Amino acid sequence: AGRFSEVSQAAAIEVFAVVKAFNDDAHEKKVNLSIGAYRTDDSKPWVLPVVRETETAMAADTSLNHEYLPILGLESFSTAATKMVLGENSAVLKEGRATGIQTLSGTGALRVAADTLKHVLKYNSFYFSNPTWGNHKMIFEHAGFTETHQYRYWDAANRGLDINGMLEDLNAASANSVIILHACAHNPTGVDPTQEQWKQIADVIEAKSLFPIFDTAYQGFASGDLDKDAWAVRYFADRGFELMVTQSFAKNFGLYNERVGNLAVVVKDASVIPALRSQVTLLVRGSYSNPPNHGARVVSTVLNNPKLFEEWRTCIRTMSSRIQEMRAGLRERLEKLGTPGLWDHITSQIGMFSYSGLSAGQVKFIAEKYHIYMLSSGRINICGLTTKNIDYVAEAINDAVL
Numbered sequence: 001a002g003r004f005s006e007v008s009q010a011a012a013i014e015v016f017a018v019v020k021a022f023n024d025d026a027h028e029k030k031v032n033l034s035i036g037a038y039r040t041d042d043s044k045p046w047v048l049p050v051v052r053e054t055e056t057a058m059a060a061d062t063s064l065n066h067e068y069l070p071i072l073g074l075e076s077f078s079t080a081a082t083k084m085v086l087g088e089n090s091a092v093l094k095e096g097r098a099t100g101i102q103t104l105s106g107t108g109a110l111r112v113a114a115d116t117l118k119h120v121l122k123y124n125s126f127y128f129s130n131p132t133w134g135n136h137k138m139i140f141e142h143a144g145f146t147e148t149h150q151y152r153y154w155d156a157a158n159r160g161l162d163i164n165g166m167l168e169d170l171n172a173a174s175a176n177s178v179i180i181l182h183a184c185a186h187n188p189t190g191v192d193p194t195q196e197q198w199k200q201i202a203d204v205i206e207a208k209s210l211f212p213i214f215d216t217a218y219q220g221f222a223s224g225d226l227d228k229d230a231w232a233v234r235y236f237a238d239r240g241f242e243l244m245v246t247q248s249f250a251k252n253f254g255l256y257n258e259r260v261g262n263l264a265v266v267v268k269d270a271s272v273i274p275a276l277r278s279q280v281t282l283l284v285r286g287s288y289s290n291p292p293n294h295g296a297r298v299v300s301t302v303l304n305n306p307k308l309f310e311e312w313r314t315c316i317r318t319m320s321s322r323i324q325e326m327r328a329g330l331r332e333r334l335e336k337l338g339t340p341g342l343w344d345h346i347t348s349q350i351g352m353f354s355y356s357g358l359s360a361g362q363v364k365f366i367a368e369k370y371h372i373y374m375l376s377s378g379r380i381n382i383c384g385l386t387t388k389n390i391d392y393v394a395e396a397i398n399d400a401v402l
């Protein structure tokens with residue numbers, strides 16, 4: 001037998017398996033409400049016009065080439081990305097207490113963050129919300145963290161945040177535990193803490209000397225407003241916390257496969273930054289050596305040009321408004337149909353996802369009878385709804401719940 005003959009079949013990654021099932025389905029009314037990607041009202045992927053315009057100009061610019069980037073990436077990009085999340089008037093930035101590192105999208109930022117915390121700072125314990133995005137656990141465990149914990153988050157009975165459970169669990173964490181927080185538009189629940197609740201969370205994190213990471217995959221995409229979606233990050237930074245922010249530009253720029261991300265690190269004392277960057281350089285060099293240029297150059301060009309920046313802000317408002325319209329439309333239809341249960345959470349939740357409250361059995365029923373695909377947790381990607389399929393989806397949910 002060959003040396004690989006003992007390798008066992010690993011479980012499929014659910015969200016990619018559901019997309020494959022959708023693609024393989026020939027039914028004309030099929031709907032994909034699974035993977036987190038924006039769709040137009042014609043169910044098509046959207047290349048943002050400002051991105052197309054920037055790429056067209058790049059293609060014609062013969063001064064550009066395909067040389068390697070530095071190991072920590074394109075500086076004009078990581079500087080602009082760090083400023084975007086901390087804010088124009090950030091005291092941290094003025095004091096030189098933040099640094100940015102270009103990464104392979106949000107996932108790569110989380111991995112570099114985890115590697116740094118494990119191998120440089122020797123941390124070993126991390127907490128993620130129950131539930132959370134399906135990749136947090138694996139990223140930290142693969143980086144070598146061995147103490148895996150969850151904090152309570154979703155209150156199923158009230159379809160909201162279990163703030164008391166969350167605070168209790170954080171209170172029980174040992175010092176230097178890494179706490180992964182979703183900056184906005186929590187995936188998968190769509191439920192965020194209020195500003196008052198963020199203050200309570202900050203109090204516990206401070207009292208227990210925990211280390212916060214803000215996973216920021218939806219800045220500007222959630223509410224349409226870059227400042228609003230960064231409120232929690234800026235609140236913690238202004239309060240004097242040391243922290244990390246893992247930024248993805250997949251959704252807000254529609255640059256999913258270009259893998260554009262930034263790891264922003266906020267420190268107490270600016271003088272530690274060169275040594276920290278030198279250590280991260282070794283981690284990245286031993287992992288993927290250096291990041292790709294194309295997407296970061298697009299984002300850098302847009303963020304650093306006031307006219308393109310304004311165009312981009314119009315694009316994120318277009319996407320977030322369409323999502324909000326679809327949320328309102330789905331709720332209205334379910335209420336009109338008299339579908340049992342309360343549906344106000346569909347409009348109070350934010351971002352592309354809604355934790356619908358549908359059971360795994362109902363999800364299966366809807367896939368088999370209606371060819372509508374969602375995750376077994378009942379998470380719906382609202383971006384998959386359009387004015388053309390929303391009646392059909394509402395009827396399917398109604399049929400499953402009745």
Ligand code: PMP
Binds near residue numbers: 108133182215248
């Ligand atoms: N964190 C969260 C919470 C996410 O939802 C996502 C995207 N699904 C990511 C991180 C990172 O995605 P990407 O690596 O594509 O930027």
